[in-house]
Amino acid sequence: MQVLILALVLILTMKCDGAGERAMAQELKLTADNNNQAVSLALGGALSVTLDSNATTGFSWQLVADGAPVLTLRGHDYVLEPSAQERTGAGGQEVWRFQAAAAGAAELRLEYRRPWEKDQPPATVYLLHVTVEPAASAH
DSSP states (O other): OHHHHHHHHHHHHHHHHHHHHHHHHTOEEEOGGGTTEEEEEETTOEEEEEEEEOGGGTOEEEEEEEOTTTEEEEEEEEEEOTTGGGSTTOOEEEEEEEEEOSSEEEEEEEEEEOTTOTTSOOSEEEEEEEEEEOOOOOO
16 A cells, blocks of 8 residues: 555655656746747746846846746846956846746837936836636546
């Protein structure tokens, strides 16, 4: 009996691990080239948006429309260029990561601006129209 229970636990663990790998494989990686486009994503899938940025100028990407409740923000990082450590004022990239949390349509809007210049228009706007497809029913 204990062997049977152990076997079932191992099978369930393997199935859960496989589902996690499939969700990670579904990550959609987008860049500035995808600005103002429409994309589709499966429920539970992930997307990342990587945009050039240079924090030394005071500019950064500000998340204006986060796509909630269809999308959930998973994280945001600033990544220096590999050679930036030797160069003062070198730029990098900002990476925004989202999870498809609910079926539906959403809009992501990021604005490249200096946060303290609220009366100035953004230098650049990144807009993305996202459709999250419902999960396929299991048979």
